[in-house]
Amino acid sequence: MTTAVQQDTARPAGAAAAVRALYASRVPAGVVVGPGGHAVTPEDRRSAGRPVDLPWLAGSGIRVVAGLGPPTVDRHPGWLLDLARLRLGLGRALLEATTGFLTGRGLIGHQLVRAALAEVVAEHLTVAAALDDAAAPDPADALIDAHERISVADRALLRLSGAAGYTVPGPGLDAHVSELLADVYLPDARVCRG
């Protein structure tokens, strides 16, 4: 299944590779345009529009484009579901990296740390269950909720990563790319709440 591939791709290889694999399997040419006329693509994807230069993304393999005109996301059925799986994959990879980091630092035994990890694990399980059942038409509210919860979990993991999660390059970068994907492709103003 393509979607499983996206998730697996996201885990070992990071955001850029995951976005590249998603485009390769779902979008043979061009780019998927979000509701605001923006796209997040692999850096070598050609498209019209205005490239957006986000300083922290330089060298990440990700390209952001604006001014692309009418959205095309509806022409790509399953796009938001694929993106949710991709983002969950990135979130799980961040969970593993953060757990490794905290173990290495001798911080894993602190109860506040464990509590925060437990919340993330529970979020991921809830999202995974929602995505397995995502039979509803795209974009369903449940899918949007799942995206929001992935962001909530990522933010908790970034806090647990300390300053190491705030550097470029660093494990926090993929979480920011993941949030950018949600920002560009989700349909309404609830993207960043929660």
Next chain:
Amino acid sequence: MADRLGLLRDQVRDWAQDLRPYGDALDRDPGVVERLLHLPIMAWSARLQIPAAYNPDPLVLGGETFYLTGSAERTVFCAEVARADLGMMLALPGASMAGTLVSVIGDEAQRAWFYGRLRERPTWTFFGLTEPGGGSDAAALRTRGVTRGDEVVLTGAKRYVSNAVRAALGVVFFRSGDSPLSVGAALVEAGTPGLRVAPIETIGVRGAQLGAITLDAARIPADRVLGRHRSPVRRGMWGWLRTFNLLRPTVAGMAVGVAWAAYDYAREHRDALSHAGRESLEPTRRRIEAVHRMTVRAAESVDRDPGNGAQASAAKLTAADLAAEVTRDVLGRLGPGARVEHPRLERLARDARALDLMEGTGNVQRLSLATAYLRSLV
């Protein structure tokens, strides 16, 4: 807010406006700050934060004199500058955190030397505490200081040190033995043989230009060890806990400033708000106002008793969460692709994430606050 602090707030707010146009450029190039030294906010940041005994040239507003050494004054200052731009706030020259430590534990000669250097020209300083092995448990630091005659030889590494790359001098924490009492700090100059600084690129507050400091048998004069005139208790933990208590409200102030900045942005861009995003901003305003008030109170409480940082912990914890929350909320109100269409807000959201980490993480504040409460300190 007391009238006195209101005077300061209004003046700093006015000066800080000069910084706003440069926030984006600083995000791309930390060197930008060095080209802005002519701005009044830069000049005053560099000249203030120096105690009265060493500063013949304080800021006078409406007959009130400000040295910007107390926590409340600094908190007001930081909130207003961060409201303009957090990256700029963290990139300002001046005594900053190192200055607070010097004022708390430095001896007469050390203060005169340090503040004298700062008065010569706008100078950046650094505060080297965090190490590669972790920042939260500062008492576990590993950098070694070994006394050899009239020198101390420093060996170790520091990470994520703000302004380390552009600073001319700063403080480095080290230990001279294994006990908690053996932790101390010393004044160190850039260019000291054996001291190297490499920039660390970050996701947000890129203007602060964090640095990694390596100390490879760096020799400093022994009289640069802060608080040599004090008992080991008073120059170690006692001194730095007070320093952190005094500094923490300033970071809370920065967080409040970031929350205001996001709120201001939403108001200035009302027309761009999505349909769902037009729901009233009034609850947001009330919440920021409340946390702002609590933050200033916390700073005033630390000024009264620098030994009690409980309120400061509460302010830092609450304000850092608030900054992250409000920036996200406003991004959400601006609809799909807000991070692409609204670069200033996108930057604010990245910047806001630093606030949970600086001056003790959220968890560290939670633990301190609970302990203080249980000891009836709050």
